[in-house]
Amino acid sequence: MTNSLTPFFSPRGVAVIGASSHPHKLGYGVARNITQSGYPGKVHFVNPNGGHLFGHRMIASIADIPDPVDMAILVVPAPFAPDTMRQCGLRGIKATILVSGGFRETGDEGAALEEKTLRVAQEYGIRMIGPNCIGLLDTHFPLDTTFLQPPMPRPGEIAFISHSGAICAALIDWSKNQGFSFSRLISLGNQADVSETDILPLVAADEYTKVLTLYLENISDGARFIQEARQIVLQKPIIALKVGRSESGQRAAASHTGALAGTESAFDAAFEKAGVFRADTTEEIFDWARALAWSPLPQGRRVAILTNAGGPGVIAADALEDNALELSDLSAETLNALGELLPPAASVQNPVDMLASATAEDYAESLRLLLTDPNTDAALVLMPAPPMYPAENAVSAMIPIIQASQKPTLVVLMGSEQIAEASVRLQAAKIPDYRFPERAASALAALAKRTEFLREMDGFAAPVISTDLKEAQEILANAESGTWLDTELADRLMNAYGISTSPIKLAPDAESAAKLGEELGFPVVMKIASPDISHKSDVGGILLNVASAVEVTEGYEMLMARVQAQRPRARLEGVHIQRMIPQGQEVIVGAVRDPQFGALMMFGSGGVEVEGLKDVAFGLAPLTARDAEKMLSKTWAGKKLAGYRNISAVDRAAVVDALRCLSQLAHDFPEIAEIEINPLKVLEQGIVAVDVRVKMVKELS
């Protein structure tokens, strides 16, 4: 794969524009790092004042840079950026990193300067990372364009793409005693040109990168991000930390769906659709990434715990449960073998507690037995420092066993000084170690989730549902922006996308009532229509289960007679006719437009209490059957569809279809701001959208 971004991670020659011999200037740090990083290409320093720096002669102007040079790092005051960019263009340099600050982040003036610089870059076909960034590094190539304190991190397997330069700097330092390192790392700054989505494929293509990790403050093009990420996760896992939740705030929304669907729900749904794992904390990212980079994947969620003390075993068992993992049910063969190996007071049942007297050989042999047990998918080894010998002895005995197995083993070394050497040995062998069982269990769960994700891939099919796009286009053609769609039109719109509704229609006389009955389908409900009567049942103004045109005609006359007798002064407009809806369950289904990700779908417990109960789940349109199934399974409303106690089972499949159809509708028509069906009545056979509301967007952006 070669494209306009390729030079960023494999330039044949790099120029530092604004290289400086003053140690306090960024241009010094950049020059120092690129020199010391061991970068194998050609290095050029540009400074109009001339002189020498790190064994290189300073070049006076960009035009004078000799070949090869296909990337430039710009460390120049912001006002000089547009002209410097132009000179790069004239020299034929197509990849630039604009390190300097003083642009959009400082206000309107800076924003204008950024815009101007970008225009120049585009004019010359130059790709630009930044401005206001710390650049990038590749520990394998190697290449370091940053000004951070050397040395560059050692070669690693985890790539990191970041919207914050400070986080990059902090993580590089932090990683040094955390047992992992980076393959490629990139700080994107203001993203005037290159965004996280642009750079994703290039980072993923790196052979040394096993896992991609992202620090995101936003996503500029939601649909493209999902598409790119979706391709990558088939090969390599992506873990994202999305921050700025507290800034997202609430949507201005007219429906329950809108009120409940915060922008973070859209990010959750987007990551799920893209197959990206969303971490809650920075530490969690790397707890997971280390396991995903180094360990084989487990075939299931059954974990064997091996410990030399009871307490850690109990904590670990709790942690497995918290992470939806299971204690594996050891085979009789394993139990026997452990029984022969270990002292009588040891517990051979999972968690296997060898007791404090466990030798290094006990650790190794017990682990071997656990890993070969057919009922075990993964092992979790717990090691508070053994009282009578160094922890590293046990670790060294286990390493070949762990490396020989196709099942993952994570090791928890509990302590600090007494387990330091053991930790070093595990890391050298690329075996993830943790200080506490809780964090190791979370990493094991990430491995299991990855296995399940890869298995589910076959369910990732395009939706095949019947929709009448043309009919819907006609219905929406005259819809006024910013308003609610007329009820009848809303019903027709649903029907066009295969969602049956239950319109209420007014019959001014018996004949039209009978006709409406036939139109709507029997049986029907008949209700007296009068602005003066609010409680219709009090005056006998309702007829249920009316089964034929004849019955409707008779019913019409009967209702009129009854009501006139009881309320002679009431104005009677006729009778409302609605199809009789059988018993069933009621749910809510909705869609709301997200500016970044398109239509965000909601499903859950409906009624007036929907916002209080918050029993809802979200997904991004268009939904596959699997997406819709997942939404159902996340809510009580969805689980209940299969029946619960004296609540009868209803047509769950019809809900899946309706969700998919509605998602297709919301996807097809960006001019729809919100749709809400509350309730959607789910029957033994099929569904009925009882109350449908559709709101149009104010202005299509």
Next chain:
Amino acid sequence: MTNSLTPFFSPRGVAVIGASSHPHKLGYGVARNITQSGYPGKVHFVNPNGGHLFGHRMIASIADIPDPVDMAILVVPAPFAPDTMRQCGLRGIKATILVSGGFRETGDEGAALEEKTLRVAQEYGIRMIGPNCIGLLDTHFPLDTTFLQPPMPRPGEIAFISHSGAICAALIDWSKNQGFSFSRLISLGNQADVSETDILPLVAADEYTKVLTLYLENISDGARFIQEARQIVLQKPIIALKVGRSESGQRAAASHTGALAGTESAFDAAFEKAGVFRADTTEEIFDWARALAWSPLPQGRRVAILTNAGGPGVIAADALEDNALELSDLSAETLNALGELLPPAASVQNPVDMLASATAEDYAESLRLLLTDPNTDAALVLMPAPPMYPAENAVSAMIPIIQASQKPTLVVLMGSEQIAEASVRLQAAKIPDYRFPERAASALAALAKRTEFLREMDGFAAPVISTDLKEAQEILANAESGTWLDTELADRLMNAYGISTSPIKLAPDAESAAKLGEELGFPVVMKIASPDISHKSDVGGILLNVASAVEVTEGYEMLMARVQAQRPRARLEGVHIQRMIPQGQEVIVGAVRDPQFGALMMFGSGGVEVEGLKDVAFGLAPLTARDAEKMLSKTWAGKKLAGYRNISAVDRAAVVDALRCLSQLAHDFPEIAEIEINPLKVLEQGIVAVDVRVKMVKELS
């Protein structure tokens, strides 16, 4: 405070029974540690083989130990324990730590030996810690009775009481590079005699201990634990990690309440009642404990964030929100002063971003401004290593500011090598530092929670509710164990404790119907009573809102006539009379007996879906008004009582009363296994227990 446990942490003389000169024996480790710990009392080593050890002559027998000696550490093979204990008794030693294993943890034989040893100890009035433990240490006295690798941890402020010795050992090692240390630490082993509850007051009484932390696998006497802890937390916070969740399993239960109230709900409720903070992970314990030990308490939840980069600020703002903390709204004065201090591109709004150019003085002066702002209760300082100078410079500039303020400041040093010295300086100044904003925010929230807890103390009053204990005793006198109480008795039981019910009664004729109507109170509902009619409304068999005795008499005849006309063959037994219950909200209220903590109360959304919705909260009986209020506020069912959209507000106070009365009943009668009111109908005025079920325990243990 002096009692039988006092010698454990301040013995005048200690004997090591089984001291050994073989470096691989535990008796060697114990002798070494007590010698090297700097213990100021008299040390005696007992070994029948004689010789010298660490400058002490070995004493041949316990009888020969000279004064003073008031504590003995026993490191002897299990079979010798009873006799050794007896010799200690004869010598007049009243405090022993039985370090050795080989007791209950190994099976029946060991359990018998443990029992025998305990009986000897009790015979001589000896208190015993262990067996199967690693003993205790006091870093201030100092005293170290363990056999762990020296050196003993440095003097600290956090006490740790543990059911697991291995966790003690691991944490002592781990603490060494975590910036905290222990004051007193104790491993309780099998707790044959001394339990966590016994030792709590002794540990709390230590002047150096600022925070107590607990690792618990169980609690032997729930009521006493709550009582002791409740006293202590008024002075010093307690943080507990309760493990063994995965082992707790489910209750065998007959009611919704029983099914939902897992044993972990009881622990949650117990800790809440005791004022003990429950941590989820080991790391969380000490994240909180460090802040609670070292920082002043904030007056509220308004936090100012100070950073030198945007990314960390965004993460921190998210973390505040996740922990229910708020970004403080800086005063105009502060904003102006920051504006004058910082460069124009800096963000003076909270989170205050000074930019990467921030000097050490900028950090100090900005922090001073934030801490003096009246709208700020606490500060969170974020520091990825400043690019141009060492992080410790900024830290040193801030330390006097932090120490001078009565508001807490937590510092996040992001990185590893570049912030190492800064971390050392903060810890020396007893200022908590963290690596990531998420964990610091969690600690800040613990501080805020502590403030709120201490403020709430005035609400901790004994319940004053009207109950008729004698009437209830009479009702329950003949209740058969293991069965459901007869419906009528259950209703009477509720009435005895001030909970109104709505009994349904059968009237075989019009006269008794009228009488029942007067007895129950008008208006009433009348329903035809017939084993042959299931849908009573279909045959006109229901009369609502019957308002007087005359109407009841007429109604009786009318119902009989109507139903006989429509179903001539149906057997009619008379009419069921029930007080008419007005419109209202429906909730569930229940109680289930927990073996450790007594009656566990439940409140929440009722109906048939209660187990699916899981909108329930728990509390321990007897409930104060505040306890009951808290349970309401945790659930949607409770929030809704105040009204929501078109749902009218109902009598929330009556629910609080009913919960308290029911909790008093469940508390007063241990012979009740489960009570469930589902639904409890909450009216505009008052409540009605519509369906009451009471189950008696099988055997009173």
